[in-house]
Amino acid sequence: MCGIAGLFHLGTIKPVDPQRVKRMCDVLAHRGPDGSGVWTAPGVGLGHRRLSIIDIAGSPQPMQSADERAMIVFNGEIYNFRAVRKELEERGAQFRTEGDTEVILAAWQQWGEDCVKHLDGMFAFAIYDRADRTLFLARDRLGVKPLFFTELSDGSLAFASELKGLLAHPLLRRDVDPRAIEDYMTWGYVPDHRSILYGVHKLPAGHTLLLKHDSPLPKPQQYWDVSFERRHKAKPRDLEAELLHHLQQAVESRMVADVPLGAFLSGGVDSSTVVAFMAESSRGKVKTCSIGFDVESADETSYAEQVAQLFNTDHASRMVSSDQFDAIETIAGMFDEPFADASALPTWRVCQLARESVTVALSGDGADEAFAGYRRQVFHAHEERIRSYLPDGLRHRVLKPLGNAFPKLDWAPRPLRAKTTLQSLAGNGPEAYARALSVTPPEIRMQVFSEDQIGLMRGYRAEHPFMDLMANAPVRSGLDAAQYADLKFWLPGDILTKVDRTSMAVSLEAREPLLDHRLVEFAAGLPEGLRVRGGQGKYMLKKAMERYLPKDILYRPKQGFVTPIAEWLRGPLAGKARGIAKSAMLARTGWFDNEKLAQLSEAHIAGKSDHSRLLWQLIMLDRSLARLGIV
Known part of the structure; x- marks a missing residue:
């Protein structure tokens, strides 16, 4: 796992100051x-x-190809690099190292832009081809590894x-995009189709970008x-056996x-x-670790201990309490962009x-995204079936005003919280699922x-891109559409961003076997x-x-x-609220509106409403x- 950065001139070719690139990399030293x-x-x-x-000693980067034609910087791991290497050797490629970086270089020289289709892994890389004078940027299929880019004034x-790598460049404009604030307040993060700053982009998951010195910036191209x-069509027992095979291969790789x-x-x-x-695949004890909470309802350490004992792992655990929220500044620094997944x-x-x-x-x-493990996905599928039986007029003229009028009973038992259900049934499928996934309606x-x-947003609503994604998804049902949206929107923007930044902050490589693309396609x-x-x-997974x-x-x-943030913001963290x-x-x-913020915080502290996620x-x-x- 690594950090990469670079500069590429579009139009007039100018010298690049190596110290400027070094400064961009130095802030990624973690x-x-x-x-x-x-x-x-x-x-x-x-x-x-x-x-x-x-290949700890043998694969320094930037790495040059054997014929000195191409140069690469690479963040990630290619899990099938040995199989790809063997195929390339059969085609005449020669290798000087034992790692996966050189395999990507050889794959580029053999297949060009299609090289990514041969790679199984998590990655973000840049290859400069001297002969074609092109820069090729690529990101893995599901967006495990990030890549930010922007055009500068020169x-x-x-x-x-990470964004901090771009922030290290003195020519980067630091103007906040007001639409990103709307996005953030909706989802709790800035999704991959936008950045907190005007003009900064994230290469989408499963996309590549081919740049030429004499051409303007093109659009990213999707490859997966x-x-x-x-x-x-197979029988359930055969599908179950195939699933176990996929799981075994994904973990072992x-x-x-x-x-x-x-x-x-x-x-x-x-x-x-x-x-x-x-x-099952290890000769020695597997090292495992878990985190618990000082709020019993959120603590799962006893279950982790049970599994650790079952498989005789070398297990360690640690508790998190509200007094550790002094680390807020550190957390904010990890993500650069605002990130509110507690x-x-x-x-x-x-x-x-x-x-x-x-x-x-x-x-x-x-696994939740791939195998329908979120309750919201199951609810959405059920609501879509109900919605199909209800006339549009009934949904819009009756259910919508009922949903708007019904009180928001955060304190009540779940069956009595009808407001969200009425509002969901009143809208169409994508609109309803956007509401289910959003943090702040x-x-x-x-x-x-x-x-x-509101004026700066010019009518923009954060739900619109999400609803377009669902409406155009390659799916057959409401459950399919919910899972597709989670895999394409929620997963890279929230879950994988969280794991990448927090693991990289301590120089730890995190790998996600349940996101093996073949396993996801099978599911x-x-x-x-x-x-x-x-x-x-x-x-089926269970x-x-x-x-x-x-x-x-x-x-x-x-x-x-789930962090017990609602309880903490009513107790030891009420002052922060x-x-x-x-x-x-x-x-x-x-x-x-600061007056409105004050009202919401007091309502939460008093237990009248749950505004913990907003706060x-x-x-x-x-x-x-x-x-x-x-600012």
Whole structure:
């Protein structure tokens, strides 16, 4: 795992200052503390920070091809590099190293832009081809590894693994995009189709970008997508066997490393599945680690201990409490852009714990998206069936006003919280799922935004790109559409961003075997009845894992890695909740109605409403702006 950065001149070819590239890389030193390098040529500069995982001594970067035609900087791991290397050797390629970086170079020379289709892994890389005078940027299929880029005023394109790499360049404009504030307040993060800053872009997952010195900046090209349009025809027992094969292959391929390796273990289905296959494939004890909370309802350490004992792992655990939120400044600095998933804190803590004994850790991320493990996906599929029986007029003229009038009973038992259900049924499928996934609904955003901010947005709503994505998805059902949206929107923007930044902050490489693209493609073809049964998701995954895991692990109610932030903001962190309405930083932006913020914070502290996620969004926005120095 590494950090990369670089510059490429579009139009007039100018010399590139290697010190400028070095500064862009130096701020990424946490991603690669084991080595660094910079290479420049007329019109191009590539920089690299290395975290040594495979071929520790033999694969320094930037790396040049054997014929000196191409140069690469690469962040990630190619899990099938040995198979690709063998194929390339049969075609005449020769290799000087034992790592995966040189394999990418040879694949580029053999297949050009199609090289990415031969690579199984997590990656973001840049290849400069001297002969064609082109720069090729690529990002892995599901967006595990990030890549930011922007055009600068001197006619160059700058790219980096994190926004802070671009911020190190003096020509980067630091103007906040008001639409990004709307995006952030909706989702709790700035999704991949936008950045907090005007003119800064993220290369989308499963896309490449080919740049030429004498051409303007082109649009990224998609090379992979997941389709839910076809269903497997095999018998369930055969599909179950195929699923187990995919799981085994995905885990084993991610256990290749020349450094100590372990796993995150929450005690849930997904991480326990990964640990089960690791234990089966490992000669020694698997190292596992988990994080617990000082609020009993959110603590899962007893389940993690149960699984650790079952597979005789070398297990370590640690607790997170509200007094550790002094780390807010550190968390904000990791993400650059505002990021309000409160589980970032325990994720960082479990990464710190893992790094004490390993350099690579496998996680269970991705199974909920691929196998329909989120309750919201199951609810959406059910609502879509109901929606199909209701006339449009009834939904719009009756259910919509009922939903708007119904009180928001955050304190009440779930069956009495009808407001969200009525609002969902009143809208179309994409609109309803956007509401289910969002942190702050539009009616609340319009209350807390100032008139100036509403004017700057010019009618833009963060739900629109999301709804377009769902409406054009390659799917057959409402469940398909919900999973597709989660895989393409939520996963790269929230989950994978969280894991990448928190793991890289401590120089730990995190790998996600349940996001093996072949496993994801297989899961997308499962009949709905093998994904959801009896109102519960991940049916086939759980059924297949019965031979490995006890039923009290497989079928207990889903808990998730949820930080008890609502309780903390009513108790030890109530002062931070009250302070947000008085924030000088937020006041300078002019984006919010401070009086309304004060009312919402007091209502939350008094237990009348649950505004914890909104308040946490504002706390993290305040700290992120302070760290960026852009307001």
